[in-house]
Amino acid sequence: MTLSNEALAALVRADSVHKRVYTDPEIFALEMERIYGQAWIYVGHESQVKKTGDYHTTRIGDQDVIMVRAADGKVHVVYNRCPHKGAKVVAEGDGCTGKFFRCPYHAWTFKLDGSHLSLPLKNGLEGTCYDPANPDFSMKAVARVDSYRGFVFASQSAEGPDLKTFLGGVASSIDNLCERSPVGEVEVAGGTFRVMQKSNWKVFYENLHDTMHARVTHESSFVAAREEAAALGEMPFELLIMDGNGEPYEFWEKLELRAYHNGHGYMEGIFDPTAATRDPVSRDHFAVLTEAYGEEKARQILGMNRHNTIIYGSGSPHTVFQQFRVIRPVSVDRTMIEIQTFRLKGAPDAVFDRALTYANLxxxxxxNVMPDDVEVYKRCQEGNQTRGGDWVSLHRYLGTDQETPDGMVSTNGTSELPMRNQFAAWKQYMLNPAPTRQRQAQEKEADRATA
Known part of the structure; x- marks a missing residue:
């Protein structure tokens, strides 16, 4: 039985949330319908489907989909299902299907936009409702598909804001990632890491802007990095990126946390943006950007220092080290994380090498770092299934957040503003079923009543 809006609303308070939002399978099923069934969700980058027939498989919530470059040159997103027996048309992963999709079960074929092409032994369907133009015989397309600077998003709802409106202020992080290329373009490169986490999908989003956990959860890695640096007599990049988690609380308190509408936001970067004038890799990068944009613009681009950006429902782009941690819910207590790395077109090779180093380390x-997080996420999941209490605290700096035209900004970098902002978006989605699905349900009910 579906939870009422009153019951859902009662799970989110101004200063806390009920643990059921992390542990209840019924709530998870509603999230797949009401959040992932409405919001714009990142499905991939255009560079992953460069040629006609190239495809990339992924998920929108609990739905398997295919991003494909069709004969019209456009990127389409279709559900990974043959309308005949329901078989997945392509296996998980990336590839090139050629000029059409062909189901491996009975050889039904489809154009690259999913529309029906052909099937064997058509004579067996004479006198039936079979019609190639009938959409029931085609692979179904996701309701809306759009891209922002090569980043492809899809929405399962035919209604709602357009992509640019949905992204709002967080689009500036995508802009900055692309502008770090002297030609303004990026491409997925270097492979993809995949990590299955034994925790609810929302835990990772909260942790991305949780500045209080770094020096506690990651103590083993930053202590080891400092000991190694002391033995070497220097702090190389490989150790520096681990050492950053060990900054004192006073450092984290000074960082800016920005919250945008729809649950998005970013956390100010933890590494020195003035390094462009010092370390060799950044210096060379600064030089090519200066040639492309001029010195003032180049300083502005590299000076935009953001550590983790959150696009709620999709994941976390990292502009400084050119990656996208894509967050895919699997079940109420399982979340798949895919880490994509990006090459800045036209930038020195060493910039991409540094991005790969960051992703690896x-x-x-x-x-030495991610396993710390994965362990505490699992402990949160397990602890919230005990009878040790019902509510999860979001109290830090409550009531001190400052409103902006497009959201809010923290007055202290250890504020739990990002978590409160995410649950404000969660509540808004969960209390408002997708209009299209709601209307379809009403139409079905009306059909049953008149049958």
């Missing part, structure tokens, strides 16, 4: 399954 900080975000890979075998890194």
């Amino acid at each position: 900080i975000n890979s399954p075998s890194s």
Whole structure:
């Protein structure tokens, strides 16, 4: 039985949330319908489907979809299902299907936009409702598809804000990521890490802007980095990126946390943006940007210092080290994280090498840092299933957040503003079922009543 809006609303307070939002399978199922069934969700980058027939499989909530470059040159997103027996048309991963999709079960074929092309032994369907133009015989397209600077998003709802409106102020992080290329373009490169986390999907979003956990959860890695640096007599980049988590609380308190509408936001960067004038990699990067944009613009681009950006429902782009941690819910207590790395077109190779180093040492399954987070996420999931209490605290600096035209900004970098902002968006989605689905349900009910 679906939870009432009153029951859902009662799960979110101004200063806390009920643990059921992390542990209840019924709530998870509603999230797949009301959040992932409405919001614009990142499905991939255009560079992953460069040629006609190239495809990339992924998920929108609990739905398997295919992003494909069709014959019209456009990127389409279709559900990974053959309308005949329901088989997945392509296996998980990336590839090139050629000029059409062909189901491996009975060889039904479809154009790259999903529309029906052909099937064997058509004579067996004479006198039936079979019609190639009938959409029931085609692979179904996701309701809306759009891209922002090559980042492709899809929405399962035909209604709602357009992509640019949905992104709002957080689009500036995508802009900055692209502008770090002297030609303004990026491409996915270097492979993708995948990590299955034994926790609810919302835990990762909260942690991305949780500045209070770094020096506690990651103590083993930053202490080890400092000991190694002391032995070497220097702090190389590989150790510096681990050492950053060990800054004192006074450092974290000074950072800015920005919250935008729809649950989005960013956390100010923790590494020195003036390094462009010092370390060799940044210096060379600054030089090519200066040639492309001029010195003032180049300083502005590299000076935009953001550590983790959140696009709620999609994941976290990192502009400084050119990656996107894509967050895919699997079940109420399982979340798949995919880490994509990006090459800045036209930038020195060393910039991409540094991005790969960061991904390997900080975000890979075998890194010294990510396993710390994965462990505490699992402990949160397990602890919230005990009878030790019902509410999860979001109290830090409550009531001190400052309003801006497009959201809010923290007065202290250890504020739990980002978490409160995410649950404000969660509540808004959960109390407002997708209009299209709601109307379809009403139409079905009316049909049953008149049957």
